[in-house]
Amino acid sequence: MSAKYDNYKDKKVISIGTMSEITGLSERQIRYYEERKLIFPHRTKKGTRKYSFNDVERLMEIAEKIEEGVQTFEIRKEMLKKDKEIRDNMIRGQLNARFGIPKSPYDK
Template sequence: MDKDISYKDKKVISIGVMRELTGLSERQIRYYEERKLIFPERSSGGNRKYSFSDVELLMEIANKIEDGVQTFEIRQEIVKEKKKEEQKAIRKKMLQGQLNAQFGIKNYK
């Protein structure tokens, strides 16, 4: 497993535990996956595996659904947030590269 992944992002939680943690039914969790709101990994046996970040995301999704927000609107928000995070990461990497070049630091990653 990638050493750079935060413990919150490691996919180690089964759907049964996810059900207990979120209070959602397995059907609801699968529905949110079908609607491309959450992306579990699959074990070699085909079982879904979730992360603690997924728990938080599912709780946010459930709250928004309860408030009357449609799943396609939630998906649009998620896509927009992912793009924002990707742009932030690119800017950070570019800035680090500029700093490394300015000060003659070699990046060993």
């Protein structure tokens, strides 16, 4: 795939109505998850929410967890932990690439 198509999943182009149709969640549920800081739509100058395909995936994960009985604050805590792990791995990778520092003491 060419570089110009690599970030299509990040582009915020989906309206809340379409997002509701894709995920099966109500617009009210989607707004609630935004209030709980589980999802972060882009806002146009007129205030319209726009979502990405990555947001679709995230909402589906959230809906599954809610169905399993997981509370929104627990989901947020897990998301923050996951984001931190991703950042830490990226930093370790950059350090390794730049200075040859292994990811862990057990890496060779």
